[in-house]
């Protein structure tokens with residue numbers, strides 16, 4: 001069986017950078033804490049915790065402590081509050097997420113209502129919302145467009161969560177264009193996501209079976225899986241080689257592999273080795 005691993009599979013630049021910054025911070029003498037998980041991958045979170053970094057759910061006292069800001073970023077008030085109660089901040093927000101936060105801030109200052117195409121619950125979206133003053137409208141699918149609220153908007157700017165698919169963005173944008181006369185649009189899908197999505201439009205067509213590796217909590221892995229599944233029904237979302245089933249590969253001559261932005265290289269290597277050993 002021929003195995004092809006997508007060039008863009010696995011850690012993106014922002015995740016690699018955040019993990020490196022986290023491990024550097026852990027080497028200092030202060031206790032390092034982070035609000036939630038550094039990235040959406042259980043293996044990575046475990047390694048970070050083993051290095052001594054503590055996951056917390058709220059800020060209590062920051063005396064002699066470092067607060068690590070994760071790749072997806074945080075709202076301004078959280079960071080300011082952390083500083084006030086004594087934390088030293090190590091900001092591992094991905095520069096591309098920072099750029100989106102900055103675009104949103106500038107647009108708001110220029111009188112635009114901010115609309116974000118993305119997942120309301122996702123840390124990145126919450127961080128963007130937390131960096132502007134007025135309430136942003138977050139839309140994750142065309143079915144969830146709040147038409148009543150949208151009708152009242154005169155001047156709006158649409159920005160996009162870095163890991164969205166362009167197909168979802170286009171669908172939502174087409175509806176918004178018909179409702180808001182003064183609408184500006186900024187495609188803020190990041191470069192690593194674009195590369196991954198470009199490859200996943202070809203990989204399922206060139207392979208009998210496609211494996212998409214990543215945590216079930218990873219939004220960008222979900223997007224990769226959904227695109228792949230729409231092009232090739234024999235697409236499977238796995239977290240590690242333990243999820244692989246023999247029956248998936250019946251008469252398969254080739255398999256394509258990709259992985260979400262928070263999937264470590266060793267997980268991808270283990271899947272490849274497993275396939276080489278067993279098929």
Ligand code: SF4
Pocket residue numbers: 012013014015071072094095096097162163190191192193220261
């Ligand atoms: S997916 Fe894009 S925006 Fe998110 S951490 Fe990676 S490079 Fe940064």
